[in-house]
Amino acid sequence: MSSKILVALRIAAPPEAVFDAFVDDIALWWRPNPLFSFTPRSPGVMAFEDGRLVERLASGKVFEVGQVRVWERGARLVFGWRQASFAADQDTEVEVRFEPVEEGTRVTVEHCGWDSVPTDSVARHGFPDAVFLQRHGQWWRGLLAGLAEQANSR
Amino acid sequence: MSDTRKSLVSALSYRDPRAAIAWLEKAFGFELTFLVEDADGNVGHSELSFGSSAIMVGGEWSENHASPASIGGKNTQSIHIRMTDDVDAHCARARAAGAQIIAEPETQFYGDRTYRCRDLEGHIWTVGAPVEEVSIAEMEARSGHKISTPS
Known part of the structure; x- marks a missing residue:
């Protein structure tokens, strides 16, 4: 998988606590971005459940963002990431690493596979590739900032 | 979200920004905080932090951006x-x-x-x-x- 977005941040909490905040509290720290919504009826409420990341919509429907592919508490989390508009052969993947550092945890998000989504896909809003990846990366920055606040308040 | 980034950020040009990022982490203890790579693996944008500051590392992305390696080792800053x-x-x-x-x-x-x-x-x-x-x-x-x- 190519076309990579990488965002990293240090959070003042142990890796296990940051991991738990990521998966258990995702409904609290998630910040929906209308540019990158998963479905036309989003935003809903995010949750990790039954081995997958889902968005629970107001209608009661549950949209599966992706299956969890790796679940190593306090170390590594990998899950698929698809929008409702994706064709069957389009798929992206998010890998989150939790590394212990002096002050707590260095959290790194790598979001790969956007090259499988054509530049004329509705998911890209007509942005040139570089601009799309940049804006998506900035969103991840905001998401990690939200995660940091949540992990620090647990 | 509060923006804690500094008002001045240096952006450096390298012939091989990927190698430069790895080198700056290893040699100086910089930490990669942001990276965008296109489908061909080229660095579109990157940021590395050190202490309370950050730099950006990119390629020779215009005719007027050059690595010292391309201009006889000259530095202008x-x-x-x-x-x-x-x-x-x-x-x-x-x-x-x-x-x-x-x-x-x-x-x-x-x-x-x-x-x-x-x-x-x-x-x-x-x-x-x-x-x-x-x-x-x-x-x-x-x-x-x-x-x-x-x-």
Whole structure:
């Protein structure tokens, strides 16, 4: 998988606590971005459940963002990431690493596979590739900032 | 979201920004905080942090952006790393990663211990940390220069 977005941040909490905040509290720290919504009826409420990341919509429907592919508490989390508009052969993947550092945890998000989504896909809003990846990366920055606040308040 | 980023950020051009990012992590202890790579693996944008500051690392993305490696080693600006840790240890780490040490660590008349080096593509970096508090009068005595202070 190519076309990579990488965002990293240090959070003042142990890796296990940051991991738990990521998966258990995702409904609290998630910040929906209308540019990158998963479905036309989003935003809903995010949750990790039954081995997958889902968005629970107001209608009661549950949209599966992706299956969890790796679940190593306090170390590594990998899950698929698809929008409702994706064709069957389009798929992206998010890998989150939790590394212990002096002050707590260095959290790194790598979001790969956007090259499988054509530049004329509705998911890209007509942005040139570089601009799309940049804006998506900035969103991840905001998401990690939200995660940091949540992990620090647990 | 509060924006804690600094008002001034240096952006450096490298022929091989991917190699530069890995080198800056290894040699200087910089930490990659943001990276966008296109479908061909080219670095579109990157940011590395050190202490309370950050730099951007990119390629030679226009006719007017060049790595020192492409222009005979010339630098038109250089970055100073201000740290509080052991400058000699930092220098040893940089040297082990392949930095060319231009000036070995030395304590300056103004009380900072500094060294100067070139990185893998010839960018010049200076690194310093305060090791001694020196009065203006003492700086003048040591350097033989009149050092005026804003009044």
